[in-house]
Amino acid sequence: MRRIFISRGHIIGYAAFALAILVVPLFIDDPYLLNKLARYLIFGILAAALALSWGYTGILNLGQAVSFGLGSYCMAMTLKLHTIPIQTGAAGLPDFMVWNNVKSLPWFWEPFHSTAFAVVAGVAFPVVVALLLGWFVFRARVTGVYVSIITLAMLVVVNLVIVDQQRFTGGFNGLTDLADLKLFGIDFDPYSGATYYLIALSLLATLMIGEFVVRSKTGLIMQAIRDDETRVRYFGYDVARYQIFAFCVSAGLSGFAGMLYAMVMAFASPTFLSVQISLSIVIWCAVGGRESLIGSALGAILVTGIQGGLSETPAFLNTWMLIMGALFVAVVLFLPKGLISIVQLGMARLAGKKISALAEDEAPLPRGHKLGIG
């Protein structure tokens, strides 16, 4: 197996992060808080996924909420079918279908009786959608801001379809009153430690998958594409394939995040496929450092954490959005590589002192630091 860590600092960083998110539940006995933290970690997965496509490959996907939303609906559908039918007819139809005069379960709902199918679909469906879209966009050599516009348009269309097809999707309300996921004899109650750990491990797995990709030669070529897409072609690489690959991996991880989100929220709704979520992910990456997977994930946790804290503190009730805006602008202006660049610089300084010890680890110097400090 190839190495995925590039330096001792890299390993230490990850170990500290893993430890931090794994011990947190030991100090929290408020299930609501635990549920909230679990949500922040899911946003971390989303941000790391965007770092793969945007930070490493230069594809600013503004339609990432499509993958997230589709994943959440896949999970919600199976959880809905596992509820004990209260308001349903004899056919065991989900309640909203009964209200909408649907007589029998639509064919595409049938397989969601199987949890395993739903879990696979929650990743596979977003990947297939990304594959199709990516095929058209990247084969046609669409680049830069046009990719963002097309992905954004896609998001709006999918959102409209889901809202419009109320009979099958629950429309505006989405799929509510879901059962808990039960897997391997574990009941994943949204407020339980089990769910939190499932999500924390998922985030760590996401980061490892991401590091595996970006530390490979494929990851290197992705970065070269970000730098100068046309130049890469003249070395013999089919650029579109690499772009589609990054786009799909990102979509798969986002779909997985969506499944987890449906679990912790106990519903799925069109708000999961909103422009607002897509833009938030961009902000998390920009704040944390889009060229770092762990940086982006930390950005998401930090921003949503502060946001949650401020918006629930009476003193900041009217000003928290202003504060968040100011934070964002400050980071983008003074730390173009995000907050993680401070950490990287610190580590590079430390490593510089014992460069010989680290020589074989070849910790690369952080790139292009334009720090407004020190």
Next chain:
Amino acid sequence: MSLLELKGVEVQFSGFRALRGFDLSVAAGELRCLIGPNGAGKTTALDVICGKAQVNGGDIIFAGQNISHFEEHRIARLGIGRKFQVPSVFRELTVKENLHVAFCRRAGVFANLGISAAKANADELEKLAELVGLKESFRREAGILSHGQTQWLEIAMLVAQDAQLLLLDEPTAGMTAAETRKTAELCKQLKGRHTMLVVEHDMGFIKEIGDVISVMHQGRLLAQGTVAEIESDPEVRKAYLGSGGIRGA
């Protein structure tokens, strides 16, 4: 037998004919210089070979295959490497990473997933950096290299690519006299191992490295021969009139 053959190649840019029935034949192992006044179509000729410009007529045969309508990456994989007039390397990647990207042995996404970006072929890549005098900058970002170093890096990248045919567009542009000499040395080292097609303006450089020279004018092949033959050719003199003669071009 010639490795590369262009037969009556036409290239148009929205009506303007940049190449007008351009013919060229380069034998395997040869170092061919391509000269011509500004706007003669030299860069376009290289562009059309590597797939950057569309062929509007004629044929391009490389190693017995008609590559006229191949996509860029397929042409590259057949063994054609390109150095651009404006040096283009990956500025945010290190010298080592640049060379590693160029070192394309397997082009597939999944094949490359198993290869470590940091470890694989490190020794070979370092030797290449040494060849062009960039050993000191091996782990530095390419964006901080000087103009001359960037040109050398791009040449080293073509060598890493191990292209059979190297297309070099003005490899000494913007270089000091000392740097130009170093580049000539480099070209001589590569001569024989690679077939080269070099676009140049610097006659001193051409005399140093070149055997046969092809002269282009208004999208056509105007003359071909040794430096002495070219310099005494009345057609060539006429073509260069107004641009200060062949030496000043």
